[in-house]
Amino acid sequence: MASPMKLLILQMSSIGNIVLSTPVVRCLKKQLPGAVVHFCTKPDHAPIVDSNPYIDKVHYQAGSLYRLIRQLRAEQFDCVIDLQNNFTTALIRKALGVQSYSVDNLGFRKWLYVRWKVNLMPSQHVVDRYLEALQPLGVKNDDFGLDYFIPYKDQVETDWLPPTHRDHYIAFAIGGRHATNRLPIERLVELCSKINHPIVLLGDKRDRVIGEQVEKQVGTKAIYNACGLFNLNQSASIIQGAWVVFSHDTGLMQIAAAFRKKVFSIWGSTTPNFGETPYKTSYLRLEKSGLSCRPCSLTGSGKCPKGHFRCMNELPFKFEEQQSRQQKENLD
Structure with a gap:
């Protein structure tokens, strides 16, 4: 019998994006038997993640990135899920050296839209793009929407x-x-x-x-x-x-x-x-x-x-x- 997966989700950008990440957390926790879900974000986002019952442990990027990476390495994750996919999160993924899945942040298309007003953006919500990145894990959108838990x-x-x-x-x-x-x-x-x-x-x-x-x-x-x-x-x-x-x-x-x-x-x-x-x-x-x-x-x-x-x-x-x-x- 396979041992439960230990997963790390990376998302540090904003309050809105943390809330938009909640279907990913829930679907991983509920659809992968015994999954242990960790979440890495910034301290400002603690009110959102600390009360989420689908998150087993939170790691905060406060200060040295090197110190954070050492802390994350010690956890020995099986998989990293990068919902931000920027320079910092790419460094963390590379440093951990385990299987990882990343959302397509559509950076070039967004640049074209802002700079030249060429709209090549897909008619797809960012939550659906997040969950699309999890397809190799067999995780699907449960269509229950976003979560927010108030203590x-x-x-x-x-x-x-x-x-x-x-x-x-x-x-x-x-x-x-x-x-x-x-x-x-x-x-x-x-x-x-x-x-x-x-x-x-x-x-x-x-x-x-x-x-x-x-x-x-x-x-x-x-x-x-x-x-x-x-x-x-x-x-x-x-x-x-x-x-x-x-x-x-x-x-x-x-x-x-x-x-x-x-x-x-x-x-x-x-x-x-x-x-x-x-x-x-x-x-x-x-x-x-x-x-x-x-x-x-x-x-x-x-x-x-x-x-x-x-x-x-x-x-x-x-x-x-x-x-x-x-x-x-x-x-x-």
Whole structure:
């Protein structure tokens, strides 16, 4: 009888990508009898992986890469699964010297799309590309979507929110890693003014000032600025309790998908064509189509290279029209 496999998953890039990796973790654990699954990532991602019951042990890249490799070598893995496939993860794979499988990160196609606007991207979600890399192991997509596990201590109780937001609210993740991924303040105000439900604004401490301005300018609307008041797991708990979720292209968008929420996903300089739309949940893309300058970057940037920021400044908020157009695109 063959001994159980000891597997290492490499994924260090972002909160969103860690959440998008969860089907891989689950499918490996449940489909390979006795599999021991380790996960290697950055310390910032600890809230996501530490509570995942399908992960047996987590390794963190903090400081020396050489020290991390020595730590990983000592584990004597049977197989490495590289879901990032960049220079660092390739070094780790080579140093461990065991059987490995890597996702195709489509780097050249993405470069063509950003640099020359030549779209050769496949109509395939990144999660499906992740799982495609596992086919030699006999692992298949179970179609159960994304996972997110919130420890009991981070479950947000009803009375932690204002009375106006305890029964029925919309969560709006207003943050974003880069400026070109976020709506300008005046457009945030415009969008919030069109939402006829109590809104909880989510983001980190850097987003709190923006949230305060939105809260003040919208005025009579029931807006609760929760930016910077809750940690990642607590923000996820607020999303879990929301009716629907509005979000920029961020990790909270993927967390909303993990809870099967209806998502209004807002796209600026990046594009859903990179394959990172909300997975296995209902969603509506809010984006300015027909711009020859978009996408201008792979993950976003500090400012619009053209100076006009049309992708966000001219993004339409006509939800019914956009929903009809997206449904037509899906049929085509």
